[in-house]
Amino acid sequence: MTSNDSENTPLDRAAQPSDSAAPPDPPPPPSSLSRLDQSLLGELNDLVALSHSYEIDDTFLALKGLREQLAELQFLHSFISNRPIYQANVRFVLAYTLWRLGSSGVGAELEEAKKLVDQPREGEEEPARRLLSKIKRFEEMLAEEQAGEEEAQADVPALSSAQELPSTPKKDATRPFTFDIFATPVSLEKKPKRRPPSSPILLTPTPRSPTGPSFAPIGSPQAHAPQRRRTDDQAGRTLSEEEEDSTMAEIEETQLETSGVTAVKISVAAEMDKATELRLVGAIPSLGGWNPSLGVPFQYNALEQRYCVELYSSDAMSTECKLVRYDVDGSALWEREGRGNRVLTGTEDMEWEWED
Known part of the structure; x- marks a missing residue:
């Protein structure tokens, strides 16, 4: 991106990947x-x-x-x-x-x-x-x-006055x-380069306020499930929670396979204070383009007692990344200083590698 701040709209902006051999950018x-x-x-x-x-x-x-x-x-x-x-x-x-x-x-x-x-x-x-x-x-x-x-x-046949309208399930509140x-x-923040047109437009989630509503644990079926219970039309019965979760997982897996998007699941064993956030920062735009302020934040999973995140991306596999400890004052502490970057390969359990 050029230095003209008006050249891109806010939702079009994305930090760009730097040379993979170059060190991450300093904090903004x-x-x-x-x-x-x-x-x-x-x-x-x-x-x-x-x-x-x-x-x-x-x-x-x-x-x-x-x-x-x-x-x-x-x-x-x-x-x-x-x-x-x-x-x-x-x-x-x-x-x-x-x-x-x-x-x-x-x-x-x-x-x-x-x-x-x-x-x-x-x-x-x-x-x-x-x-x-x-x-x-x-x-x-x-x-x-x-x-x-x-x-x-228009395809629904007209009903006679003697016929009763069938009860219809409540429409799902989300599409x-x-x-x-x-x-x-x-x-x-001004970025050093413009995002090339071929780059996929991906979502980078942002953290909620500590006092705001809480998310379902990352990776749990509840984090992606609609807010109503699905019904089995053929059997005429309500699905159990286990069957519903399994059905939703199969649907999501099919959607990901047909769309070419890869699911990357990462968990990290670490300890954080309230003023510090763990983020994943990498070379692709959806991981912040080495800008820690745009990195993907981890969410703490109390059940697993680990920090977890799920990425759904068409280009996350094999991309280089690092863990960053990001403080509320804007300062960032990068892991593995001078020891190279991580490479995403799919579902991973990472360990804390700071040099305090």
Whole structure:
């Protein structure tokens, strides 16, 4: 990326991999953002990450928090003040999340985003074009979904007055993650290079506030399962929890195989204080491009008593990476200093290798 900060929209930004032989970049300088800006960025990052998950309650809270922050900021005196492309990205994130939750208001947010895209400042024409392309792709997908629903309704035969309407199960509150448009979390830090068009756009999850809602343990079926119980139509019975978990695992495995995405599961035996976070940082954009502030955070699994993370990526295998102890003040401690980088090979159990 060039030094022009307006050249890319926040959701398009991703740190780039450096030469694999080069050492990781130094930690970024302390943020100069205001408290409200930092809060807004946190809510945006939470919303992007949660909109891809089945954590319905957490997603609703993140959506509510983002709207509260926007109401407080009113787009004034913030990093998106008088920056229509940034504001349009906010509206786009809201529209996507509302669609994922099956809520109303998707069209209104998209219309607001398109109005803002039509007002790019000089030098923002390219990011405006990219964002408008995403909006159009999303609208096309919505139109196809609507057409499919109307066609399905048209195929249902008319019932006589003597017939009773069959009871229908409650519609799942979340839709499958089928519209892969988001890159790494929103960030205002300038990156050394532009992400090449061939790079896959992947999700880098961000940590929740210590006081916020908790996730299901990483790797557990509950972390990915919908919030309703599936039924066996043929047997006419409710699936047991074990059968449901097995079914969901098979579905997810099939989806990953057909999409070419590889699941990488990593666990680390380590101890952390409350002001420190364990992150995985690597050469590919979805691992932060050697930028520790954009690395993938581990979540503590109390059952296994280890820090765990799952990556679903088409390019994570065989990529170089390191563990980083990231403090709230922005400082980072890299492991294996001078002893080379790790290489991801799939499911791994790593050990703490610091030199304190």
